[in-house]
Amino acid sequence: MKSVPKTIFIEIGTECNSQCKYCHMWMTKENEGSLSTKEKRLIIEEFRKVNPSGIVVLTGGETMLKFDEFFELTNKCLELDLFCATNTNASLINENNLIKILEEGPKYLVISLDSHIREIHDYCRGIQGSYDHIISVIKKLVKLKKDKKYKSEIITNSVIFDRNIDYLKDFIQFVNDLEIDGCTFQILSRTFHKKGESDYFFENHFFKDKLKAIDKIQEVIDVVDNSKIIRTKKQDFEWMKLYIENPDFIGEQVCGSCEKNIMINCYGEIELCFNMKNINKGKSLGNIRDFDYNIGKIWDSEESNNVRKIMQNCRLNCGMLNCHRKR
Secondary structure, three states, X not given: OOOOOOEEEEEXXXXXXXXXXXXXXXXXXXXXXXXXXXXXXXXXXXXXXXXOOOEEEEEOOOHHHOHHHHHHHHHHHHHOOOEEEEEEOOOOOOOOOHHHHHHHOOOEEEEEOOOOOHHHHHHHHOOOOHHHHHHHHHHHHHHHHHXXXXXXXXXXXXXXXXXXXXXXXXXXXXXXXXXXXXXXXXXXXXXEOOOOOOOHHHHHHOOOOHHHHHHHHHHHHHHHOOOOOEOOOHHHHHHHHHHHHOOOOOOOOOEOHHHHEEEEOOOOEEEOOOOHHHHOOOOOOOEHHHHOOOHHHHHOOHHXXXXXXXXXXXXXXXXXXXOOEOO
């Protein structure tokens, strides 16, 4: 192979126990034909053959809804010495599993936290009390991590939209005071897995005052170099300013997904970015089962190379997702 995938995204399931207004995955119901836990473990094993220093990202839906499977997969990564990351709403983390999370869970535990202001976070998530639970969990994880010297990293990820953009610097100070390991940001995109005709949340909460929003992003750019906690790169924030000007198109190509990522959904369908079907006439690369789970074969296949030619000319913003941005 001329190159290898740096990151594999494995979707555990589509269902979620939050009701996020900018994502409608919680409205989905997983159908028959999903990959088994055994198959997902095999995919991780095959990925390691291709890239022994790669990263496995477990995605959802809420990744911990399949609690036993979640830990089978994180333990497989530990066994194979692969870095593992996951994003979670932290609703299923509690006193009974805090140590298990730190001992057997992912290297990078990314917790969704959209604001240090309770009302804003709970509004986004659609669940009252979500904020209080998350902050409690983070504090307990940080204390345990410090006391027991666990090496896993606790990171927050926030979606920037019109209600929290004015408070970004305050938020950064807040999470810094929590003593977590890092924080990342992404800009509000069009609603993920949108149900219905209209995109209510995006239309109502994308930035009406674009110049003001760009100024607020610039305020963060001005402190990035002196911050140990911000994991989103200065270049990414610069791209965000372009995204605010036009969320559907960008002159400069900012996506490098086809050069580094491979995504496998819970049914085994393979893509090189989460938006690939939209620019590839609705087609995936096929099903992992049809490739005998061979990641190397998929990555260097004629199908993948043909899709890369299309994706290399893509200028869609796709919400400036962290996983897509060029480095």
